[in-house]
Amino acid sequence: MIKEQDKYLKLVSILLQYPDDTLFGGLPELEKFVRELSPGEQKKSLEEFLCYLKTQETRCLQELYTAAFDMNPSTTLNITYHLWGDSEKRAGALTGLRQIYQDAGYECTTGELPDYLPMMLEFLAVCPEARGIDLIRECLKPLKEVARRLGETALSYSKLLQSLIDTCGN
Numbered sequence: 001m002i003k004e005q006d007k008y009l010k011l012v013s014i015l016l017q018y019p020d021d022t023l024f025g026g027l028p029e030l031e032k033f034v035r036e037l038s039p040g041e042q043k044k045s046l047e048e049f050l051c052y053l054k055t056q057e058t059r060c061l062q063e064l065y066t067a068a069f070d071m072n073p074s075t076t077l078n079i080t081y082h083l084w085g086d087s088e089k090r091a092g093a094l095t096g097l098r099q100i101y102q103d104a105g106y107e108c109t110t111g112e113l114p115d116y117l118p119m120m121l122e123f124l125a126v127c128p129e130a131r132g133i134d135l136i137r138e139c140l141k142p143l144k145e146v147a148r149r150l151g152e153t154a155l156s157y158s159k160l161l162q163s164l165i166d167t168c169g170n
Contacts, residue, residue, distance in 0.1 A: 045163035082142035
C-alpha cells in the first residue's frame with residue numbers, strides 16, 4: 001500500500017513539471033488523487049495549487065514557469081546548482097544521484113539532469129527505502145531559499161514548495 005506522504009510527493013513532482021497540455025489534461029485525475037488524501041496541510045496546499053492552475057491560461061503559466069525556473073539560476077529546479085554551482089562537486093553529486101537511481105531500478109526518461117526536483121520527488125515517492133536517500137535529502141536543503149525567492153515572482157509555486165519543505169522537515 002502506498003503511504004500518504006509518497007502520494008503527496010508524487011503529486012508535487014507532477015505539479016512542479018513544466019505546465020504543458022499533458023498536465024492540464026490530467027487535472028481531473030490529479031484532483032481525484034488529491035481528494036483521496038487525508039485532511040491536512042498537504043491536501044490543502046495541493047487543492048490551492050490545483051485551483052490556481054485551473055484559473056491560468058496555459059501560455060501565461062508556461063511563461064511564468066520558464067521565467068521562474070528556467071531563466072533564473074537562483075530559483076532553478078536543478079537543486080544541486082544551489083549547493084555547488086557549476087563545479088566538480090556538483091558533477092560528482094549528479095553522478096551519485098544517477099547511480100542511486102540506477103541501483104534502485106528507477107529510470108530517468110525525461111532527459112532532465114538527475115537533480116531536477118520533480119524527478120527527485122518522484123524517486124522519493126516510488127523508492128522511499130532506496131540506498132543513498134540521504135544524498136537526496138541533503139540536496140533538498142536549498143528549497144527554503146528557493147521558495148523565498150519565488151515568493152517575489154511566482155507566489156503559488158512558492159507556497160507549493162513551502163508545503164513540501166514543511167512535509168520533508170527541511
